[in-house]
Amino acid sequence: MDTKLSSIFEGFPNKQRDDLIPLLHKIQDQYGFLSEELIIEVGKYLDISVNKIYGVATFYDNFHFGPRGKFHIRLCHGTACHVAGSSNILSELEKQLKISNGETDKRGLFSLEVVSCIGACGLAPLIEINNEYFTRLTSDSLKEILNHFRENHNSIYEEQ
Amino acid sequence: MSFTIQVNNTPIEVQEGEILLNALRRNGIKIPTLCYMPGFTPSGACRLCVVEVEGKRDLVTSCAYPVEPDMVVKTNSIRVNKAKKSLVEMLLSNHPDDCLYCERNGNCELQWLAEEMNIKERKYFSQKKSEQRDHSSPSVYRDPAKCILCSRCVRVCEEVQLVTAIEFVSRGNKTTVNSAFNKGLNISSCINCGQCIMVCPTGALVDISHIEKIQTALGSTKKYPVALLSPAFVASVADHFNIKPTENPAGLIIAALRSMGFRKIYDLGWANDLNIYLEAQLLLDRSLTRPDTPMLSSCCPAWIKYAEEFTPEIIADISISKSPQQLMGYLVKNQENTEAINESRQLYTVSLMACVANKYESSREENTRKGVSEIDATLTVREFIKMLRSYGINITRLEPGVSDSPFNSSSAAGYQMAYSGGKAEAVAFQLNQIINGDKKTGFKFTPPKNPGSRKEVKVKIGNQEFGFAWVNGIADAQKYFDMLKAEKRTDIHYVEVMACQGGCAGGGGQPVYYFLDKHRTRKKTSQEMEKNCKLKTSAQNMQMIEFIKAGSKSKEKLTGLHTHFTKRNVVK
Numbered sequence: 001m002d003t004k005l006s007s008i009f010e011g012f013p014n015k016q017r018d019d020l021i022p023l024l025h026k027i028q029d030q031y032g033f034l035s036e037e038l039i040i041e042v043g044k045y046l047d048i049s050v051n052k053i054y055g056v057a058t059f060y061d062n063f064h065f066g067p068r069g070k071f072h073i074r075l076c077h078g079t080a081c082h083v084a085g086s087s088n089i090l091s092e093l094e095k096q097l098k099i100s101n102g103e104t105d106k107r108g109l110f111s112l113e114v115v116s117c118i119g120a121c122g123l124a125p126l127i128e129i130n131n132e133y134f135t136r137l138t139s140d141s142l143k144e145i146l147n148h149f150r151e152n153h154n155s156i157y158e159e160q
Numbered sequence: 161m162s163f164t165i166q167v168n169n170t171p172i173e174v175q176e177g178e179i180l181l182n183a184l185r186r187n188g189i190k191i192p193t194l195c196y197m198p199g200f201t202p203s204g205a206c207r208l209c210v211v212e213v214e215g216k217r218d219l220v221t222s223c224a225y226p227v228e229p230d231m232v233v234k235t236n237s238i239r240v241n242k243a244k245k246s247l248v249e250m251l252l253s254n255h256p257d258d259c260l261y262c263e264r265n266g267n268c269e270l271q272w273l274a275e276e277m278n279i280k281e282r283k284y285f286s287q288k289k290s291e292q293r294d295h296s297s298p299s300v301y302r303d304p305a306k307c308i309l310c311s312r313c314v315r316v317c318e319e320v321q322l323v324t325a326i327e328f329v330s331r332g333n334k335t336t337v338n339s340a341f342n343k344g345l346n347i348s349s350c351i352n353c354g355q356c357i358m359v360c361p362t363g364a365l366v367d368i369s370h371i372e373k374i375q376t377a378l379g380s381t382k383k384y385p386v387a388l389l390s391p392a393f394v395a396s397v398a399d400h401f402n403i404k405p406t407e408n409p410a411g412l413i414i415a416a417l418r419s420m421g422f423r424k425i426y427d428l429g430w431a432n433d434l435n436i437y438l439e440a441q442l443l444l445d446r447s448l449t450r451p452d453t454p455m456l457s458s459c460c461p462a463w464i465k466y467a468e469e470f471t472p473e474i475i476a477d478i479s480i481s482k483s484p485q486q487l488m489g490y491l492v493k494n495q496e497n498t499e500a501i502n503e504s505r506q507l508y509t510v511s512l513m514a515c516v517a518n519k520y521e522s523s524r525e526e527n528t529r530k531g532v533s534e535i536d537a538t539l540t541v542r543e544f545i546k547m548l549r550s551y552g553i554n555i556t557r558l559e560p561g562v563s564d565s566p567f568n569s570s571s572a573a574g575y576q577m578a579y580s581g582g583k584a585e586a587v588a589f590q591l592n593q594i595i596n597g598d599k600k601t602g603f604k605f606t607p608p609k610n611p612g613s614r615k616e617v618k619v620k621i622g623n624q625e626f627g628f629a630w631v632n633g634i635a636d637a638q639k640y641f642d643m644l645k646a647e648k649r650t651d652i653h654y655v656e657v658m659a660c661q662g663g664c665a666g667g668g669g670q671p672v673y674y675f676l677d678k679h680r681t682r683k684k685t686s687q688e689m690e691k692n693c694k695l696k697t698s699a700q701n702m703q704m705i706e707f708i709k710a711g712s713k714s715k716e717k718l719t720g721l722h723t724h725f726t727k728r729n730v731v732k
Contacts, residue, residue, distance in 0.1 A: 051324050059328075
């Protein structure tokens with residue numbers, strides 16, 4: 001067990017069953033995702049069956065079990081977005097990135113997640129890439145956005 | 161305190177605090193359920209137990225609703241019937257509908273309900289489930305498409321066996337019952353006990369069938385099929401077909417096996433006697449060296465796997481005798497069979513057991529030789545009954561046969577091993593025989609009558625007092641071991657551990673019944689069979705004793721009767 005994980009565990013000295021979900025959140029924040037090894041370590045620490053933890057974690061959409069891309073795309077599929085044509089945006093995204101919902105592309109650059117309403121219905125349809133909103137999308141504007149990220153992926157976060 | 165409630169315009173007497181479902185069923189009122197199991201946490205998943213209670217706006221699930229004074233209940237009103245029918249129709253909406261190809265065809269609770277509710281056509285259409293089937297385990301086969309998410313298997317695995325090899329994964333219409341990280345059962349912590357098969361209302365969990373393998377061997381010109389018939393198997397077949405012990409059920413099964421094409425039929429009770437002989441000897445040795453910690457029985461393969469996975473520190477306390485099946489496999493495969501050699505055929509050993517863990521046990525590495533298992537196939541009671549049907553054998557009309565030498569003698573101990581508590585008694589008798597010889601010393605083994613008390617018996621043998629205990633169900637076993645540790649007890653010397661409730665009588669290879677406590681009637685049958693045995697204790701099985709005496713001269717032969725266990729690293 002590395003020091004990062006043991007320092008997370010130190011925050012939960014009581015080893016209670018109800019520590020499970022906060023603990024999983026902490027681990028996901030630190031590691032980016034919940035790997036099998038990490039879940040097994042949590043099971044040992046809290047003395048809960050690994051299978052039970054996996055069952056709990058898969059119940060919530062918020063937990064994920066594989067690494068995400070550098071640019072995590074969340075596509076809103078709420079009612080307003082749906083009416084405004086988010087299904088077309090989804091198929092365009094899938095075509096462009098060659099991944100489907102919940103997957104990460106081979107280069108580790110993009111990952112895609114379809115979510116329910118993210119509360120910007122007036123600007124539908126929209127996607128969110130790493131907390132940045134891109135609104136009133138069309139197929140063309142989507143292509144442009146993706147190309148921008150693709151071409152500048154090395155420099156994008158260094159500028160800031 | 162008891163009071164009356166009105167059910168369908170008839171008053172019935174109920175106890176205070178009782179669950180409504182229990183009260184209704186006790187009074188003979190039919191309430192269909194798919195998820196309810198007596199003695200387990202109610203899950204309310206299937207909702208088929210709904211009833212109408214006057215004054216309540218909604219229908220209530222009777223499995224999780226306590227009785228109240230002056231209740232007025234209707235179980236068959238139009239509203240209730242409509243709701244129930246809809247529920248079954250919705251369960252069927254994504255069911256694969258492949259009853260013809262299903263193991264549980266004709267013995268499926270969902271099928272019965274669909275028939276009882278008069279469902280003639282598909283009312284709701286939804287996408288059929290298409291999860292991966294899991295053939296990875298040597299004992300249990302999972303087909304999640306047939307799963308109705310009743311959670312019976314999940315609860316048995318967790319509450320009876322403490323294993324939690326299967327659990328609900330994902331949410332909503334994507335929910336499945338799956339093993340950890342959706343990987344196969346073979347690398348999960350599953351102990352192969354098969355209790356999940358026994359409670360599954362549909363065909364989502366069945367055993368890995370060996371029928372075809374056995375039929376191929378029976379027809380092959382290169383194989384020499386040998387059947388090893390265990391007493392627990394005989395008792396449950398007798399129970400299933402209502403054959404009285406006086407009608408010689410073992411003989412009838414032997415006759416059936418011969419007509420199927422088995423060349424030799426050996427009595428596995430012989431190996432049960434040997435196992436008890438070995439364990440009594442080991443217990444005696446241990447009482448001299450380490451009298452303060454108990455020796456644990458090693459005959460249940462599911463319990464062994466549990467110990468290897470979850471409590472490796474306890475392995476040193478487990479008896480090193482092989483289980484009866486493996487003893488028999490070892491002896492039969494190592495004995496020279498002139499008939500097979502003359503016909504240049506290969507021995508093919510088929511054990512007839514009441515257990516699916518035996519299918520896994522024979523594949524353990526220490527039970528194989530150059531990659532070939534000592535037991536080639538295992539036939540469970542379920543599979544045997546099916547084979548009888550397909551061969552058109554009416555077992556009650558056969559002329560009883562006899563088993564073949566050199567393994568054709570067995571004592572009542574074999575039948576004792578079929579239920580929880582029996583083996584401890586048999587070992588105690590054998591130990592008495594070793595210490596006191598044949599002298600009548602008034603040896604008595606009286607199990608406690610009170611069902612709530614600890615299952616322990618203390619007997620004085622020679623100068624020492626020995627404590628015998630028995631547990632069934634891993635949760636029960638773990639609780640008992642924890643208690644022994646906590647109370648620092650040193651007066652228990654032998655603990656019989658069986659993974660299934662009721663011992664082998666409730667084993668995972670038994671016929672699947674609608675109710676779970678069938679093991680009680682099988683135990684009764686076993687006890688009646690015991691009374692009909694000529695030989696009462698293992699020590700009276702002279703054939704086995706002669707073998708030991710002959711074997712003790714050549715050491716190699718006896719070391720093959722012992723085994724070893726290793727710590728397993730699994731996802732748990």
